[in-house]
Amino acid sequence: MEQILPHLDSVFSIDCVLFGFDGKELKILLIERNEEPFKDWWALPGNIVGADESLDQSASRILYELTGLRGIYMEQYYAFGDPNRHPQGRVITLAYYALIRLGGDKELRPISNYAKRANWLPITDLPKLAFDHQKIYDKGLEKIKRRIKHQPIAFELLPEKFTLTQLQHVYELVLGKKLDKRNFRKKIVSFGVLKELDEKQKGVSYRAATLYRFDKRKYAKLFGKEISF
Amino acid sequence: MEQILPHLDSVFSIDCVLFGFDGKELKILLIERNEEPFKDWWALPGNIVGADESLDQSASRILYELTGLRGIYMEQYYAFGDPNRHPQGRVITLAYYALIRLGGDKELRPISNYAKRANWLPITDLPKLAFDHQKIYDKGLEKIKRRIKHQPIAFELLPEKFTLTQLQHVYELVLGKKLDKRNFRKKIVSFGVLKELDEKQKGVSYRAATLYRFDKRKYAKLFGKEISF
DNA sequence: TTACTTAGTGTAAAAATTACACACTATATT
DNA sequence: AATATAGTGTGTAATTTTTACACTAAGTAA
Incomplete structure (x- = not known):
């Protein structure tokens, strides 16, 4: 760790893989981007970590802003930091996953200002994703596959x-x-x-x-x- | 992910928990700090991620600079980002672990310019660590405990x-x-x-x-x- | 009343895990 | 040469866990 903190032109964000279950299918929440780069592409919802937020707080806030949900089991699982992963500069992103039960009681609040729209799409038929989001999603699925064998996370998907x-x-x-x-x-x-x-x-x-x-x-x-x- | 990347005063670093085995004991590599804050405290070796490095590349470079070793099994395991974890500003750090066999053939190259000295200390008798490094170490040990049950990482500690x-x-x-x-x-x-x-x-x-x-x-x-x- | 659909249940065989103790071999010592 | 020493290397029986497998019960709809 350095003593003198250099002023670096880097950004730290959180991207979220929100797994949802509607009783039939596993889905993830994607947004359709409205701006370049990757305009009109589907992407994982994410945001930048605030200056005074812890990582978990930030993830909770982002989840809340995107879905209106609180109190959801969330966990960070991997940091992605390829220098070229974002065409406009260095963005290191920390991936979180969350498990959510869909439908029935609460409807999700619409997404803030990120995108044209947001949608729960079945994981069996995902579109091409912006940035390295396919990789982030893949790793997330892998993670919950392993996790569900050892921890009681399945219940988060059910009423x-x-x-x-x-x-x-x-x-x-x-x-x-x-x-x-x-x-x-x-x-x-x-x-x-x-x-x-x-x-x-x-x-x-x-x-x-x-x-x-x-x-x-x-x-x-x-x-x-x-x-x- | 944002379109316009804000210029943020945040720093992204990597800290390394290097587990070493000398045939008798499990040890970790610590450095004794030579500057404030935490002058004279023991700390995990770490460094700042370079602008054009991937995270894994950066971790490898850091390990090399600190030990002279290459080709070691390393893996990121957790990001620590409490806003107050570093007294001089926001530093988000990604923790990596590595497993190394000690003694015998190669001696470790001395540490660059970080510290008064570096030492392999037995994990059974660790000093108080700077920053949140105790937490980082604890999580690392937990991680390799789980990992060693499922992956062939034990061999990295042996000749x-x-x-x-x-x-x-x-x-x-x-x-x-x-x-x-x-x-x-x-x-x-x-x-x-x-x-x-x-x-x-x-x-x-x-x-x-x-x-x-x-x-x-x-x-x-x-x-x-x-x-x- | 019948047809349909899912709920709910037991057992035997195979595989994996556990607990446990002694003879062997190479060297060092006298 | 004999003996002490220290760690190597091996098998089996009991228990537990995992697997494979099929029918009856209950409720609804026609």
């Missing part, structure tokens, strides 16, 4: 009350493979972090499934032990 | 040819617990990434152990599969 089938569905989408129903249930229940409710699913035209809730207290007690898929 | 007992020793030091000799050997050999050599250990006053080498080719073939401890 507070959910069925085991929905939970399994999330795992299958993120991991990109089918899981065995009985083995999945056996294992997930054996972790002891789910609370079975007295309630049943509603509005389905078939046998209603039991609802569960993620039990943060029980999870806190487990801390240190590794969950594993 | 090219090593015995299974030495390898076990490294695992025990990093994980901070004793492992069963027979089970350890069974498992590590079963991964199939070790090549047994025709050579024996030399210079010991007891039965000489067989030497092994890490087989990068075999490991490359395994890629995708997760090793697990």
Whole structure:
């Protein structure tokens, strides 16, 4: 670390990969750029870190400005700093991911002034992305794939009350493979972090499934032990 | 990402947690600062990212300048950006770790101009560190603990040819617990990434152990599969 | 009442993990 | 030459975990 801090022409930003789940598909939030460079391209939402913000605060603010959401599980996962990643100068960016349940209750607040529009697009059919955002997204997906095996992040994608089938569905989408129903249930229940409710699913035209809730207290007690898929 | 890049008074640095192993202990490289702030304190070696360097390039350069070493396995693991972490201004720092075998063949080149001196200090008895460097170190240790369970990074701490007992020793030091000799050997050999050599250990006053080498080719073939401890 | 759709459940085989102790070999010492 | 010393190297049985696999139950819609 230097004693005398040089005045450098560099910018530090945060880009966010917001994974959303609507009950069917995994999606990410993208904005359509309205200015050069990469005018009309889709890009990850991001912004510059404020002078008096910590990184996590900054990420929360950015998420809030872009979606109106607060209290979402977010984590930094990688810094991208290729000198040529931004055509207009040196921009080092720190990538965060967040997991969000879509639809139903809250609608997302429209995006501020960044873009023509913002949209949740299914990850199975993404457009070409501006800058190195494809790389940032790829690494983010990789990250949550690994993370979901060890940490209870899947619940962030689901409503507070959910069925085991929905939970399994999330795992299958993120991991990109089918899981065995009985083995999945056996294992997930054996972790002891789910609370079975007295309630049943509603509005389905078939046998209603039991609802569960993620039990943060029980999870806190487990801390240190590794969950594993 | 902004269109117009503001001119910000922020500095972006890299700090390095260099883990070294001398056959006995795990150590990290620290420098003793010669200037304010934190004059006379021990600190992690670090430096500012150059304008035309990628982050990894910058980390490699810094490692080289501080130790004379090249070709070392290094990885970024976390960005620290508390607005008050540096008393003289906003400095966001990206932490890297590296694993290095100490002693024997190459001696480390002395440190450039950063400090009064540099030293490898055993992690069991670290001094108070400048800035938030204790936090950076803690997170680094946590990181390699997790990493060593899944990736073949232990070999970086050992000479090219090593015995299974030495390898076990490294695992025990990093994980901070004793492992069963027979089970350890069974498992590590079963991964199939070790090549047994025709050579024996030399210079010991007891039965000489067989030497092994890490087989990068075999490991490359395994890629995708997760090793697990 | 029947057809449809998803919920919910158990077991046996295979694989992985754990716990555990002694004989072997090379050298150093007398 | 005999002995002491110190670390090497090996197998098995018990337990736990993982995997593969298929049918009945419950609720809704026609």
